[in-house]
Amino acid sequence: MEYSSKSIEKKWQDFWKQNRSFEPSEDFTKEKKYILSMFPFPSGRLHMGHVRNYTLSDAFARYYRQQNFNVLHPIGFDSFGMPAENAAIKNGSHPKKWTYDNIDYMKNEFYSLGFSFSRERELATSDELYTKFEQSFIIDMYEKGLLYRKKGMLNWCPHDQTVLANEQVVEGCCWRCDTPIVKKDMNQYYFKITQYGDELLNDLKKLEGGWPKQVLTMQENWIGKSNGLAFDLFFDEISLAKLNNSFKGFDVFTTRPDTIYGVSYTALAPEHEIVSYMIENALLSEDVITQIKVMKTTSSIDRQKEKSGVSLGLDVLHPLTGKKVPVWIANFVLMDYGSGAVMAVPAHDDRDFDFAKKYDLPINAVIKPYEDELSADSAFTEVGVLFNSHEFDEMNSKEAQSKIIEHFEAKKIGKKTTNYKLKDWGVSRQRYWGAPIPFVHCDACGLVMEKKENLPIALPEDIEITGEGNPLDNHPTWKHCKCPACGNDAIRETDTMDTFVESSWYFLRFCASPKNWETEAFSQEQIKYWMGVDHYIGGIEHAILHLLYARFFTKVFRDLGYIEFDEPFDKLLTQGMVLKDGAKMSKSKGNTVDPDAIIEKYGADTARLFILFAAPPTQELEWNDSAVEGAYRFIKRFYERSSHVNKTDKIPTIVHAALSKEEKFARKKVYEALVRANDVYTEKYTFNTMIAGVMEAMNALNLQNNSAVWSEGYWILSSIMEPVIPHTCWDISSEKFALKNFSSVKVLDEVFVEDTITLGVSINGKRRTEIEVATDESDENVLKIAKESAAKWLEGQTLLKEIVVPKKLVNFVVKG
RNA sequence: GCGGAUGUGGUGAAAUUGGUAUACACGCCAGACUUAGGAUCUGGUGCCGCAAGGUGUGGAAGUUCGAGUCUUCUCAUCCGCACCA
Numbered sequence: 094m095e096y097s098s099k100s101i102e103k104k105w106q107d108f109w110k111q112n113r114s115f116e117p118s119e120d121f122t123k124e125k126k127y128i129l130s131m132f133p134f135p136s137g138r139l140h141m142g143h144v145r146n147y148t149l150s151d152a153f154a155r156y157y158r159q160q161n162f163n164v165l166h167p168i169g170f171d172s173f174g175m176p177a178e179n180a181a182i183k184n185g186s187h188p189k190k191w192t193y194d195n196i197d198y199m200k201n202e203f204y205s206l207g208f209s210f211s212r213e214r215e216l217a218t219s220d221e222l223y224t225k226f227e228q229s230f231i232i233d234m235y236e237k238g239l240l241y242r243k244k245g246m247l248n249w250c251p252h253d254q255t256v257l258a259n260e261q262v263v264e265g266c267c268w269r270c271d272t273p274i275v276k277k278d279m280n281q282y283y284f285k286i287t288q289y290g291d292e293l294l295n296d297l298k299k300l301e302g303g304w305p306k307q308v309l310t311m312q313e314n315w316i317g318k319s320n321g322l323a324f325d326l327f328f329d330e331i332s333l334a335k336l337n338n339s340f341k342g343f344d345v346f347t348t349r350p351d352t353i354y355g356v357s358y359t360a361l362a363p364e365h366e367i368v369s370y371m372i373e374n375a376l377l378s379e380d381v382i383t384q385i386k387v388m389k390t391t392s393s394i395d396r397q398k399e400k401s402g403v404s405l406g407l408d409v410l411h412p413l414t415g416k417k418v419p420v421w422i423a424n425f426v427l428m429d430y431g432s433g434a435v436m437a438v439p440a441h442d443d444r445d446f447d448f449a450k451k452y453d454l455p456i457n458a459v460i461k462p463y464e465d466e467l468s469a470d471s472a473f474t475e476v477g478v479l480f481n482s483h484e485f486d487e488m489n490s491k492e493a494q495s496k497i498i499e500h501f502e503a504k505k506i507g508k509k510t511t512n513y514k515l516k517d518w519g520v521s522r523q524r525y526w527g528a529p530i531p532f533v534h535c536d537a538c539g540l541v542m543e544k545k546e547n548l549p550i551a552l553p554e555d556i557e558i559t560g561e562g563n564p565l566d567n568h569p570t571w572k573h574c575k576c577p578a579c580g581n582d583a584i585r586e587t588d589t590m591d592t593f594v595e596s597s598w599y600f601l602r603f604c605a606s607p608k609n610w611e612t613e614a615f616s617q618e619q620i621k622y623w624m625g626v627d628h629y630i631g632g633i634e635h636a637i638l639h640l641l642y643a644r645f646f647t648k649v650f651r652d653l654g655y656i657e658f659d660e661p662f663d664k665l666l667t668q669g670m671v672l673k674d675g676a677k678m679s680k681s682k683g684n685t686v687d688p689d690a691i692i693e694k695y696g697a698d699t700a701r702l703f704i705l706f707a708a709p710p711t712q713e714l715e716w717n718d719s720a721v722e723g724a725y726r727f728i729k730r731f732y733e734r735s736s737h738v739n740k741t742d743k744i745p746t747i748v749h750a751a752l753s754k755e756e757k758f759a760r761k762k763v764y765e766a767l768v769r770a771n772d773v774y775t776e777k778y779t780f781n782t783m784i785a786g787v788m789e790a791m792n793a794l795n796l797q798n799n800s801a802v803w804s805e806g807y808w809i810l811s812s813i814m815e816p817v818i819p820h821t822c823w824d825i826s827s828e829k830f831a832l833k834n835f836s837s838v839k840v841l842d843e844v845f846v847e848d849t850i851t852l853g854v855s856i857n858g859k860r861r862t863e864i865e866v867a868t869d870e871s872d873e874n875v876l877k878i879a880k881e882s883a884a885k886w887l888e889g890q891t892l893l894k895e896i897v898v899p900k901k902l903v904n905f906v907v908k909g
Numbered sequence: 910g911c912g913g914a915u916g917u918g919g920u921g922a923a924a925u926u927g928g929u930a931u932a933c934a935c936g937c938c939a940g941a942c943u944u945a946g947g948a949u950c951u952g953g954u955g956c957c958g959c960a961a962g963g964u965g966u967g968g969a970a971g972u973u974c975g976a977g978u979c980u981u982c983u984c985a986u987c988c989g990c991a992c993c994a
Contacts, residue, residue, distance in 0.1 A: 264991090307913050307989080314912065314990055321994080347994060397992060425992040435994045443910085444992055514993055636989080706934075707921055713987090715921065720935050722947090727934085782923065785933035792933090853929030858975040860929050896974055901928050906974045
């Protein structure tokens, strides 16, 4: 048999398609596995990262099919998004055509790699049917108060001309195009993800063990829970008068209530409402107003470079001492965290310290180290002991935190508070290629939900995409509609949804039987059976964005009564990047490898084998052309040596005792590979060692020529390898085993029983020699044999201790 | 700064509870078959050394009969977050 990847792969891909080989069964009494890889954006072509992702999920899916599970392994396309519009601007192609052409191309690539996806459940999130149900969920969420509209300061990308969620701002820049973002005041829709902040944080515990620690930590940090004290600061008489009594004061949040007696100034964010009031009412000098304007318009990156501020000429009263404390504006105070105002304790906070130094503000220390002296050159931020703090003097600063909170609560001047870094998810985008937000603006009724029977609110196709403004807004007719409530003329919302909304529930849609796709998003019964996802596989880059949003939607859907569980993904496998020449593959670096070219030259099985063999899945994978050749050579040998195998439709029975040493060794290696393979899918995901085991077994088989041993070996090995190199294995199996061997094989313990065993002999832990003894030899005899063998090294030494580790080694402890 | 991870041959990487370090593969060297080889097969290959032997898992110390594995410290690299009060 001569190996030809082209003819074999085509043959089996056609066979699988014709036989609907990978469609899940609707028999819900069978045990199930839901294997999901993160679906791709239809960018045009697959890249090696995709190949790695889907090779992994495909291996899981195929393994569990062999184990007789009912397997759901679906694929779709996350097909809304800006690149479709960017392509339109660049090439004049319609976003819809561009998207669906790409999908067609990429689907062909998928199937030419032999991925065992359910073809009948393929979907694209830009399908109108998908939009229909998504809009329906949006309406439900609005009714529940989980979606709201408000005016606020938003992250605006000047290049993409759209708003970004906080999660989409990376180091102050747009996650997609790297343009520095600016703040813009706009009306936006928000999901109330903060309402679930605590649950999203606490439920991370449920994911321990199933999710990588790194991802859990990243989510924990992102949610950023911190406990502390919130209290009001009140203006003194003079300041009240200055402000025309419009404000009594403002509230602040601190995680360091123990430093309360060290407060020497307070600071507001430049965007704070009191500041705005003072500007509007000309209560500040032109010079100060100019300074504030500069602070507000500086990009967040530049704002971090140096601390700056300005005094407002106001004072508040210290809540405990009643002393006057000056109020400043400081550029490091963030409007969107806490209340946008802080109490400043320069003696015990680095930022406050820098600011006080710059503007020559007082520095009042109230905590000192237990051992050392306080330094005047920096803030002391460690745990210490309180002084200058009235009744709290001599108290440990950690302990003082709760005591002082109690004190504030007892006096009813403040209370224990929890703050989160997590903010509500801004979901509206001023772009065309997204799911329209199903609302209508009516002069009489205000913001009105579209009626569910009118869904989907589909996108118009006759649009002009220029890159200037929102194409929906510019469309001559689309936005004009009737108010669903009063029937009068109204204007349709022209914002579309963030594409992360689609990816937040697609895994639920896959559970739905396609025959009901028209009528329902999914059914309780189907969800109950298929969810949660047993193995979710994808890139670490989604650690926060997608995975947090999907968890949020799951909890919302639970509270809306659609589903009955808290977390969607039981096990998460985050794959490493694919590198070439030490760097991530990218077009700009010119170090990409085109999957199609690899398939053309070596075949899909070679690409799959290399990817799984070269590194464990969570690690980075360095592309290596000659190692790819090596993978190809292995497959060729594996295929061609199947000529040693006899045709059979059941696993051969072999009398182990009657075999030669080489034959026994070959069987042992084969069964070792089998044992390894069974661990891989549940615990370790180390496909590389599983494949190494198969290679060892192949090497061992090649040292003997018993055709029954060859046949048994191939029965097992081609089954182990089927998830990795399916085309090759199906071809061997159909030729030799009538496709009967893709099922679990019982491990025979007899092959691991050996007559003799080799033990290492070491002196003081250093290996010197080895001995071969009968497996059941007594320790006493083992020692005797070992001593003879090591006589050379024991001579003239005093033997202090003898250690026998059964089946491993002998160690002599000597002195001399 | 905070958090997470990773350091083992020329390279990608192996190594149950601490128990013969470097499996498997790439590369390299030698040989065989060949008109030829980027095909195939066989053998070799951590480092120093002719050898005996020594040495060796980023570095230092510790626990132990025995440490890649456990403990402490340290160095380097990568990733994520970052003025979050």
